[in-house]
Amino acid sequence: MTEARTSCINPRCNRTYKQEHEGQEVICGKCFRSLPDAVRTNHRRYWREYRKWDRRIKRTRDELKILHMRVIRDRFGTMIDCHWDAEIKPYFLSPEKPEGLDAFLEEVGL
Numbered sequence: 001m002t003e004a005r006t007s008c009i010n011p012r013c014n015r016t017y018k019q020e021h022e023g024q025e026v027i028c029g030k031c032f033r034s035l036p037d038a039v040r041t042n043h044r045r046y047w048r049e050y051r052k053w054d055r056r057i058k059r060t061r062d063e064l065k066i067l068h069m070r071v072i073r074d075r076f077g078t079m080i081d082c083h084w085d086a087e088i089k090p091y092f093l094s095p096e097k098p099e100g101l102d103a104f105l106e107e108v109g110l
């Protein structure tokens with residue numbers, strides 16, 4: 001294997017992806033579905049907004065509008081990054097959550 005691979009953010013997951021850029025972080029679909037509903041909903045909402053503004057930028061020829069819309073789009077980009085660092089990564093990497101609790105929560109369906 002010569003190409004660089006990026007592992008799923010969950011240290012207990014073995015899935016890897018082709019690395020698109022240095023320092024890339026990914027989550028596989030299976031681990032994403034294991035996140036709490038509220039986290040998934042927010043994540044999807046930020047991405048939906050981001051793509052919406054991205055599409056609008058591509059459809060517009062007005063340079064001034066493009067500048068404004070880029071600011072809005074990039075704000076959602078920042079929110080995606082913050083949300084990733086604050087909610088998604090800690091869910092899998094948080095040291096104060098012992099292994100046993102995970103199994104217990106899974107068992108009771110939380």
Ligand SMILES: [Zn+2]
Nearest residue numbers: 008013028031
């Ligand atoms: Zn995974």
